[in-house]
Every structure is written in C-alpha cells, then in structure tokens.
Amino acid sequence: MKQIYFLLLAGLLPLVSIAQQEHHYTQFMYNKLSFNPAYAGTRGVPTMTAIYRNQWFKLDGAPSSALVSLHAPVLSKRVGVGAVLSHNSIGLHRDAQVSAAYSYNLIAQKDFSLRVGLSGNLRVLSLNFTEARPLNGIDPSLEDERYTHAYANFGAGIYGTFSERLYFGFSVPRIVRNTIGVNTDPNITTAKEAPHFYGTTGGIIPLGKDLNFMPAVLVKYVHNAPIDVDVTANVEIKKTVTAGLAYRAGGDGWGESLDILAYWQVNPRIGIGGAYDLTLSKLRTQAGGAFELLFFADLVKRKKGVSNPRFFM
Numbered sequence: 001m002k003q004i005y006f007l008l009l010a011g012l013l014p015l016v017s018i019a020q021q022e023h024h025y026t027q028f029m030y031n032k033l034s035f036n037p038a039y040a041g042t043r044g045v046p047t048m049t050a051i052y053r054n055q056w057f058k059l060d061g062a063p064s065s066a067l068v069s070l071h072a073p074v075l076s077k078r079v080g081v082g083a084v085l086s087h088n089s090i091g092l093h094r095d096a097q098v099s100a101a102y103s104y105n106l107i108a109q110k111d112f113s114l115r116v117g118l119s120g121n122l123r124v125l126s127l128n129f130t131e132a133r134p135l136n137g138i139d140p141s142l143e144d145e146r147y148t149h150a151y152a153n154f155g156a157g158i159y160g161t162f163s164e165r166l167y168f169g170f171s172v173p174r175i176v177r178n179t180i181g182v183n184t185d186p187n188i189t190t191a192k193e194a195p196h197f198y199g200t201t202g203g204i205i206p207l208g209k210d211l212n213f214m215p216a217v218l219v220k221y222v223h224n225a226p227i228d229v230d231v232t233a234n235v236e237i238k239k240t241v242t243a244g245l246a247y248r249a250g251g252d253g254w255g256e257s258l259d260i261l262a263y264w265q266v267n268p269r270i271g272i273g274g275a276y277d278l279t280l281s282k283l284r285t286q287a288g289g290a291f292e293l294l295f296f297a298d299l300v301k302r303k304k305g306v307s308n309p310r311f312f313m
Contacts, residue, residue, distance in 0.1 A: 022173065023053075023065045023088050023095075024220070025292060026053075026230070026246055026259045026261065026277055027051065027261065027263075027275050028216075028232075029216045029232065029234075030049060030051075030263070030273065030294055031069070031294075032169065033069045033084055033101060034067060034086065036173075037099075037156065038117030038171065039101075039115075039159050040072075040081055040101040040102065041071055041072060041073040041077075041081065041082070041115075042071075042080065042161075044073055044077060045298050045300050046071075046299040047071055047072065047296075047299065048069065048296070048299060049069045050068045050294070050295045050296075051066065051294050052064075052065070052066045053065040053066070054290060057290070057291070063088065063090040064090075065087070066087050066088075067087070068086075069084040069085075070082060079104055080103040080117075081102055081103075084097070084098070085097070092127050093125070096126075097122065098121065099120065099121030099122075099155075099173075101119040102117060102118050103115045103117035103118075103159070104116055104117075111163045112161070112163075113161045114158065114160040115160070116156075116157070116158050117156065117158070117171075118155070118156050119154060119157075119173065120152070120153075121152070121174065123193075124150045125149055125150075127146070151178045153178060155173040156175065157169060157170060157172070165205075166201070166202070167200075170198065171197075172198070173198070177194065194223060196221070196222045197222070198220055199219040199221075200216070200218045201216070202216030202232075210237060210238040210239075211235065212235070213235055214233075214242070215233050215234075216231075216234070217229065217231050218230040226250060227249075231246065232245070232259075232261065233246070241262075241263070242265075242273075243261065245260060245261070246261060250281075255280045255281075257280055257289070257290070259276065260275065261274075263294070268301075269299075269302075270297045271294075271295075271296040272296070273293075273294035273296070274291065274292060275291065275294075277290040277291070277292075
C-alpha cells in the first residue's frame with residue numbers, strides 16, 4: 001500500500017499548481033513573502049496578509065489553498081523578518097507548511113534598494129485514505145490509514161526597488177531535493193521536491209493626477225515542466241481602488257486562465273481584494289473557474305513622512 005501512496009504523491013503534487021509542486025495565487029503582487037524571503041521587512045512596519053483560494057470549484061476534491069503571512073523590520077530598517085503559514089488540499093492529499101524568513105538590505109540608497117533573504121521551512125505532507133469514497137461503495141485496495149511525513153528545507157532570494165516605481169525579484173523557495181516518502185524498492189521511482197525558480201517584476205506608471213497603471217509579471221520555472229507566466233495589468237484610481245486583468249500561460253489551449261482582479265484600500269492601514277479566474281483549458285466545462293479572497297493590514301500606523309508604496313505590498 002505504501003508503494004501506491006508514493007505513486008499517488010508523485011501524481012497529485014504536480015496538479016497543485018499546473019505541473020508544479022508550489023501553490024500559486026493570482027494576486028501574487030500582494031503576496032511576495034510566500035515565494036521570496038528577501039521581501040521581509042520592506043514595508044517598514046509590521047504587515048499581515050491573508051489569502052484564500054478555491055480552484056476548479058465544480059470538481060469534488062478540487063485544490064483549495066490558504067495562507068497567512070506576517071513580516072516586519074527588526075532592530076533597524078535594513079533587517080527584516082517574516083513568517084508564512086499555509087495549507088493546501090487536493091483530493092485526499094494535504095500539504096501544510098510553515099516558514100521563517102530573514103532579509104538584509106545590502107544597498108539602502110534613497111532611489112535604490114537591494115535586499116537578500118534566506119528562509120527555512122517545514123512541510124508536512126499527508127494522504128488520508130479514511131476520507132476516500134469509492135464509486136461502488138467498497139474498494140478492498142484502500143486501507144483505512146493516514147500517511148504523514150515531514151520535510152525540512154531552505155530557500156533564498158533577492159528583492160530590489162527603484163525609486164518606489166519599479167521592483168524586481170528572484171528566488172528559490174526550496175533548494176533541497178527531498179525524497180517524498182521512504183521507498184526501498186529500486187524499481188519504483190519515488191517523487192522528489194524540485195527546486196522552483198521565481199522571477200518577478202512590476203512598476204507604477206502615472207497616467208494622470210489620480211490614475212496609475214501598474215503592470216506586473218511573475219515567471220515560474222521548474223525542471224521538466226513548462227514555464228508558467230502570469231501577466232497582470234492593474235489601474236489604480238485615487239490610491240483607493242485598483243482593478244485589472246491578468247493572464248496565466250499554460251493549459252492545453254489559449255492558456256490556463258484569464259483573471260479579473262480588484263482591490264480596495266479601505267483606509268491607510270487596511271485593504272481587501274479578490275480575484276476570479278476564468279479557466280481557458282479543456283477543464284473549463286467540467287471544473288469551473290477559481291476565486292481568491294485577500295485581506296491586507298499594516299498592524300501599526302505609519303509615521304508621517306514615511307512613504308507608502310501600496311503596490312509593493
């Protein structure tokens with residue numbers, strides 16, 4: 001039965017994120033700490049972000065994800081720390097993670113900043129056969145068991161900004177290729193954690209007194225899988241309401257999804273957002289789309305004179 005478990009893990013994990021093992025979120029521009037530890041402390045105050053995602057909601061056992069992140073500067077503006085707690089489920093599979101991040105601002109100039117970051121994380125993967133519902137009611141091949149394994153790893157990244165108008169970053173959240181499970185049979189290939197490479201950039205282009213255009217791109221690459229690209233175009237109105245469209249490449253047709261995004265800065269410290277993904281692949285008729293809910297908050301009031309680069313959350 002354990003061999004079946006390992007084979008299922010090898011098959012299920014890539015489905016979590018379109019042939020990748022890492023979770024993905026459409027609102028990635030508000031959620032950089034989850035994939036880049038160098039982002040910790042960049043806002044200058046303690047900041048919290050929470051996201052919930054439900055993907056392909058028409059399917060029974062479809063992927064759903066949730067995370068909460070917190071980061072802040074400590075001791076000085078050049079040092080930042082952060083933590084991320086996340087949970088992902090797909091079918092009988094569960095993936096719970098906790099990570100801690102540290103960043104340091106190597107270059108802290110008025111118009112340019114370059115931070116480096118390191119992270120350590122613990123991942124707990126489980127497969128619960130007690131939740132299985134066989135089509136005919138009885139399946140003797142299923143055992144009434146739950147398998148759970150934990151894996152430690154570490155990651156690294158860089159994050160830079162130009163004049164609070166442009167940002168860029170590169171990161172690898174998990175570097176060690178952990179073997180997922182224990183397999184003593186040399187004839188069976190056991191799944192491994194694969195390093196995922198993230199590159200991101202974005203900026204603010206003023207269009208008028210109360211109007212900003214805010215494009216963003218996220219590129220995700222893992223060996224032996226297609227490159228994933230998210231392209232987002234948002235418009236910010238009076239620094240209060242942000243709305244736009246996004247496109248995710250991949251899938252088996254015109255792409256993986258076309259996405260609608262909206263964000264509302266309720267007050268200087270709190271914001272809420274949402275996104276809806278229109279599935280473009282052949283799954284669209286059976287699976288439906290995906291939706292996300294976002295909550296963002298600066299936990300303390302910013303000092304007067306301190307900039308508030310909303311787009312770099």
